[in-house]
Structures are given as structure tokens and as C-alpha cells.
Amino acid sequence: MGRYGVIDLGSNTIRLVVFQVEESSGGARPWRSFEALVDESQVAGLSAYVREGSLAAAGVERAVAALRDELALARKLGCARTQVFATAVLRNCSNREEAVAAIEERIGCAVDVLSGEEEARLGFVGATLDEPIEEGVLVDIGGGSTELTAIEAGRGALSLSIPQGCVSAYAQFVSMILPEPEEVRTIREAFEAHLEAAGVARSLKAETLYGIGGGVRAAAKMRCAMAGAGAAADSLGVAEVDEVLALLAADRSAFAHLAVKAAPDRLHALVPGCVMLRSLMGALGARTMRFCRYGLREGYLVERMLG
Numbered sequence: 001m002g003r004y005g006v007i008d009l010g011s012n013t014i015r016l017v018v019f020q021v022e023e024s025s026g027g028a029r030p031w032r033s034f035e036a037l038v039d040e041s042q043v044a045g046l047s048a049y050v051r052e053g054s055l056a057a058a059g060v061e062r063a064v065a066a067l068r069d070e071l072a073l074a075r076k077l078g079c080a081r082t083q084v085f086a087t088a089v090l091r092n093c094s095n096r097e098e099a100v101a102a103i104e105e106r107i108g109c110a111v112d113v114l115s116g117e118e119e120a121r122l123g124f125v126g127a128t129l130d131e132p133i134e135e136g137v138l139v140d141i142g143g144g145s146t147e148l149t150a151i152e153a154g155r156g157a158l159s160l161s162i163p164q165g166c167v168s169a170y171a172q173f174v175s176m177i178l179p180e181p182e183e184v185r186t187i188r189e190a191f192e193a194h195l196e197a198a199g200v201a202r203s204l205k206a207e208t209l210y211g212i213g214g215g216v217r218a219a220a221k222m223r224c225a226m227a228g229a230g231a232a233a234d235s236l237g238v239a240e241v242d243e244v245l246a247l248l249a250a251d252r253s254a255f256a257h258l259a260v261k262a263a264p265d266r267l268h269a270l271v272p273g274c275v276m277l278r279s280l281m282g283a284l285g286a287r288t289m290r291f292c293r294y295g296l297r298e299g300y301l302v303e304r305m306l307g
Contacts (some may be wrong), residue, residue, distance in 0.1 A: 001031060004305055005074035005082030007239075009063060009111065011089040011143025011167040012269060013214070013277070015041035016070040016238040017183035017297050018077050021306065030304045038077060042066045046089045047143060049166045053094040060099055061111055064106040071109060085112040085300055087119055088144025088165060097166045112304070116161025119296065120147040124298030125157040127212050127292040137206040137284055140296065141215030141273050143167035143200045146191075146280070150204050158203065158252075162194045166273035168214045178252060178259075179271050184245075191276045201283045210234075212295030215273040220291060221242060222270060235290045241278045245271075 001021040008015045018038040021031050044066050049059025065085060075084040090096055090113050100111050114122070125141050127133065138149040138156075144163040173179070173186045195201065211217070216236075223240050224231040226247060248255045248271060263270050281289070 001306075002080040003037070003078050004301060005040060005070075005077070005079040006301050006305070007067065007070050007074070007082065007084040008297055008300075009035070009046075009067065009084055009086040009090065009166060009304050011047040011087070012043060012045060013041045013143075013265070014044045014063065014066040014070060015039070015297070016073060016160060018074060019077060019301055021301075029306070032300075034301065038073075040070070041265075042069065045129045046165075048169045050089070050171070053092075055090070055093040055095060055099045060102050060106075063103055064210070066107070067103065067107045071107060079216075081305060082109070083112060083305060084109055085114055085304075087095075087114055087142055087166070087296075088116075088163075091115065091305060092163065114153065116145060116147060116220035117159050120149045120159035120161060122299035122303060123147055123212050123296045124149045124151070124159075124299070125303050126294040127210060128154075129298055129302065130293040133210055133292075135206070136208045137204055137286070138212065138275055138292075139216060139277075139279075139280060139289065140213040141166055141276055142213055143269065146215075146276065148200065148204060148280075149175075150187075150206075151210075152259060158251050160198050160200065160204070161199055162200075163189075164191050164194050164276070165217075166269035166276060169276065170268045173273070174268070177268055179249065179275075181249065184248075184271065184275055187272050187275045188279055192279050195279065195283050200280075205285050207285065207287055209281065209289040210282065210292050211289045214266060214290050215269065216277060216289060217291065218266040219277055221262040222259060222274070225258045232290075233278045235288050236277075237288050238278070238281050240272060241281065244274050245278065
């Protein structure tokens with residue numbers, strides 16, 4: 001079937017993934033398998049361009065420049081089809097229609113702005129491509145929002161979109177790079193207020209969470225950096241998240257030096273993501289988060305482009 005390009009316009013990064021898709025010889029679906037050939041991103045930091053709920057003209061320009069680069073690369077790599085989707089940074093801005101129209105006109109390509117429910121569902125589609133998930137809650141701590149999907153009997157039973165992500169939390173509550181103790185408390189309290197408003201503790205409970213996206217993976221990378229050379233993680237427990245946050249509280253210098261090595265592209269969003277993950281694990285009664293191989297971009301490819 002050829003090559004397909006998926007461009008994810010997020011709050012922190014704009015990422016192009018080029019997939020090589022093999023055609024199916026029969027059956028219910030037209031594709032048999034896919035492989036990511038290129039995974040290339042630019043840190044655009046679009047959340048920083050949101051002023052009083054509106055995406056500034058400079059943010060539109062930043063998005064256009066990055067998207068033009070990614071679209072040109074997709075063409076160069078021979079993609080038969082390339083699609084752009086956007087999540088919370090455009091979904092939640094007050095001038096969404098104006099900003100989307102301006103970007104589309106400048107890049108000559110449609111931008112598919114996903115609703116929170118669509119984002120959660122497509123994340124579930126991607127997460128379960130590799131192996132089925134029977135029970136639990138799927139978590140995607142994104143830049144501008146957090147998506148939760150309850151999984152029952154192998155199906156997505158309930159999806160919730162929480163209007164706080166690790167990048168938007170940084171932009172709203174943090175004055176420098178690493179949050180001060182009072183800023184950590186503010187991030188936690190704001191996120192827990194969102195969870196309470198959404199009724200998360202009443203409607204979702206799970207001993208095991210399943211994580212997709214850069215927010216949760218950055219936490220795992222930081223824990224591995226703390227553990228030393230050669231450490232790897234396919235899961236993260238409550239105690240391990242606590243250890244990450246305890247290091248920040250005890251030795252900010254040591255934390256900063258490890259964070260630069262572990263997640264340089266997410267340095268500003270690392271702590272907010274860890275704080276939010278820990279609050280979420282507490283609210284849901286979870287002991288462990290397991291990481292899924294695939295996520296939103298793969299789900300988008302399969303359902304929106306190959307389905």
C-alpha cells in the first residue's frame with residue numbers, strides 16, 4: 001500500500017511519523033502490517049503562544065513553519081498520503097476556527113482537530129494494536145490535556161478528557177524551568193480539582209493503568225536515569241513516581257542534571273507530568289502503570305487513513 005505520513009500537531013511538539021504499510025492479501029482489513037520508518041519532531045512549544053485562551057499570530061507562524069518542514073519531508077520520502085491532526089492546543093483555544101483556517105491556507109493541507117473523546121478513542125485503538133487490554137484505564141498525559149479511557153472486557157467503556165496537560169500546567173503555574181515546591185502543590189491541586197470536577201474517582205478505578213504518549217514516558221525515562229546506566233522500564237509503580245518527586249524535593253541540582261540527560265525535549269514538562277501521574281494513580285487506586293508500544297498516531301493511521 002505504500003508510505004503514509006501522520007503529523008501530530010501537539011502543544012509541545014509537532015511530530016511526523018512515516019509508516020510503511022503492507023497490503024493485506026484478504027480478510028476484513030485492507031492492510032496487513034505497518035512499520036515506522038521515520039519519526040521526526042520539532043519542539044514548537046505552541047502552548048507558550050496561547051494568551052488569554054487565544055493562540056497568538058506568532059504561534060500560528062510557528063506552527064506553519066514546522067508543518068511546512070514536515071510536509072516537505074513527507075513528500076521527499078514518497079508518502080502517498082499525509083494527514084495532519086491537532087489536539088488540545090488548537091481544540092481548546094478561543095480562536096480555534098480562525099487559527100485553523102490560517103494554518104490550513106498557509107500549508108495547503110487540512111488540519112483535523114480531534115475532540116477529547118476522539119483523541120481518547122484513537123489512543124485506545126493504537127494501544128490495543130500490539131496486544132489486547134482486558135481491564136484497566138488507558139492514560140495519555142498530553143501537552144494540553146489528559147485523556148482517560150476505562151477498559152472493560154477488552155473494550156473502551158468510558159472516555160474522559162481532563163483540560164490540563166503537562167505543558168499547559170507548566171505554562172500556567174511555573175515561573176522558571178523546574179517548579180518550586182509551592183508551584184508543585186499548585187499543579188497538584190489544580191489537577192486534582194479537574195479530576196474531582198470530572199468525577200474520576202467515582203467513575204474510574206483500576207489497579208493497573210496503561211500509558212501512552214510522551215508525558216508518561218518522560219517520567220519513566222527519568223526513573224531509569226536515576227537507576228543508572230542500562231536501566232529500562234516497561235512499567236512504573238507508585239513508589240517509583242514518588243522517588244522521582246522526592247529527588248526534586250531533596251536535591252534540585254541533581255534532579256536537573258539527570259533530567260537534561262533523560263528527557264531534554266521535555267525538561268519543562270517533566271515535573272508537571274510526574275505530579276499529575278501521581279495524583280491520577282492515587283485517585284484511581286492504581287499501583288502500576290504499564291507502557292503500550294503504540295498510541296494515538298498509530299490509532300489515527302489505522303482508523304482515519306487505512307480504515
